[in-house]
Amino acid sequence: MTETITVIPGDGIGREVVPVAISVLDTVGDFEFEEYDAGDAVYEETGEALPAETRQAVAESDATLFGAAGETAADVILPLRSTVESFVNVRPARAYPGVDALRPETDIVFLRENTEGVYAGHEDRLSEDLSTLTRVVTDSASRRLAEFACEYVEGEGFTVAHKANVMRETDGRFREAVLDVAEERGVPTEEVLMDAFATQVCLDPAQYDVVVCPNLAGDVLSDLAAGLVGGLGLLPSANIGEERALFEPVHGTAPDIAGEGVANPVATVSSAAMCCEFLGHDEAAERVRQAVLEVLADGPRTPDLGGEATTEDVERALLDRL
Ligand code: NAI
Numbered sequence: 492m493t494e495t496i497t498v499i500p501g502d503g504i505g506r507e508v509v510p511v512a513i514s515v516l517d518t519v520g521d522f523e524f525e526e527y528d529a530g531d532a533v534y535e536e537t538g539e540a541l542p543a544e545t546r547q548a549v550a551e552s553d554a555t556l557f558g559a560a561g562e563t564a565a566d567v568i569l570p571l572r573s574t575v576e577s578f579v580n581v582r583p584a585r586a587y588p589g590v591d592a593l594r595p596e597t598d599i600v601f602l603r604e605n606t607e608g609v610y611a612g613h614e615d616r617l618s619e620d621l622s623t624l625t626r627v628v629t630d631s632a633s634r635r636l637a638e639f640a641c642e643y644v645e646g647e648g649f650t651v652a653h654k655a656n657v658m659r660e661t662d663g664r665f666r667e668a669v670l671d672v673a674e675e676r677g678v679p680t681e682e683v684l685m686d687a688f689a690t691q692v693c694l695d696p697a698q699y700d701v702v703v704c705p706n707l708a709g710d711v712l713s714d715l716a717a718g719l720v721g722g723l724g725l726l727p728s729a730n731i732g733e734e735r736a737l738f739e740p741v742h743g744t745a746p747d748i749a750g751e752g753v754a755n756p757v758a759t760v761s762s763a764a765m766c767c768e769f770l771g772h773d774e775a776a777e778r779v780r781q782a783v784l785e786v787l788a789d790g791p792r793t794p795d796l797g798g799e800a801t802t803e804d805v806e807r808a809l810l811d812r813l
């Protein structure tokens with residue numbers, strides 16, 4: 492049966508890397524693609540960064556593949572995550588054999604809370620001098636994330652990163668909810684303060700496997716881990732909801748290289764592999780992952796990885812191996 496994947500290339504290199512992911516998906520599965528607009532370009536045209544028809548399409552499809560949006564990113568990606576009712580952002584940060592990495596032993600999956608914390612959108616300008624932000628943490632979202640984590644680790648344990656020693660109420664609640672669920676399920680956990688984690692993950696990333704964290708911490712710490720494994724051009728992510736999901740590279744529109752045809756498509760292609768897995772096509776997902784591994788080991792490389800290849804060269808190499 493043909494499945495439809497909603498595709499939103501967005502802006503900048505999103506428009507260059509998403510087509511690569513589409514040709515890869517087209518090669519490994521029976522998918523149809525419906526393309527929609529979002530981001531700076533459509534905002535300039537219509538005054539709306541996330542057109543209603545785009546949101547509607549995402550709300551009605553099982554899976555969406557998103558590239559990146561520029562200045563309007565927050566107006567696009569936050570509502571899209573809530574459209575798929577995503578309670579977790581899955582961000583693997585894995586070093587690849589053959590790719591220069593600061594820490595080649597890194598193999599960490601971040602499970603980031605995806606709806607609340609400081610990204611819940613409650614910011615106020617109270618006076619000329621004062622702005623405030625309300626941080627939102629609920630038991631229900633924290634527990635839902637922990638339940639996902641317990642299933643995700645398949646009998647292994649996970650690490651909870653937080654700052655409950657300072658944010659006693661909000662991170663205190665997050666910490667307690669996550670630890671409670673893990674205990675109920677008999678899943679072993681370790682705790683780490685998120686600032687200490689930032690140091691530890693640089694010094695000895697091998698000690699971490701799956702890391703569960705609040706929204707902002709997960710955003711920052713997974714970008715940090717991207718630096719350890721060879722850059723943002725490699726990192727995929729999945730925004731998982733109960734029924735639908737949205738897949739996107741961790742990186743943005745890369746204005747410094749956009750239009751040059753040299754963006755690394757691996758992050759988006761790996762996001763497409765996560766999409767296959769979510770849709771139940773494990774074999775297709777594995778084929779894509781294998782092709783990525785092989786190309787990164789001895790195929791053409793884009794400049795971010797020290798090579799001279801174009802996006803198209805990498806696309807061709809991926810398709811050859813499929
Ligand atoms: P960025 O991820 O776009 O770029 C950071 C650096 O990494 C740049 O030097 C860029 O060239 C490099 N880079 C990123 N992806 C790459 C790839 N696939 N291949 C090769 N090099 C790559 O982050 P930045 O510069 O902070 O933001 C640029 C724009 O993107 C901003 O307008 C921002 O709002 C937006 N953004 C959007 C996101 C989204 O749509 N989810 C996420 C992050 C940023």
Ligand code: MG
Pocket residue numbers: 710711714741
């Ligand atoms: Mg980020």
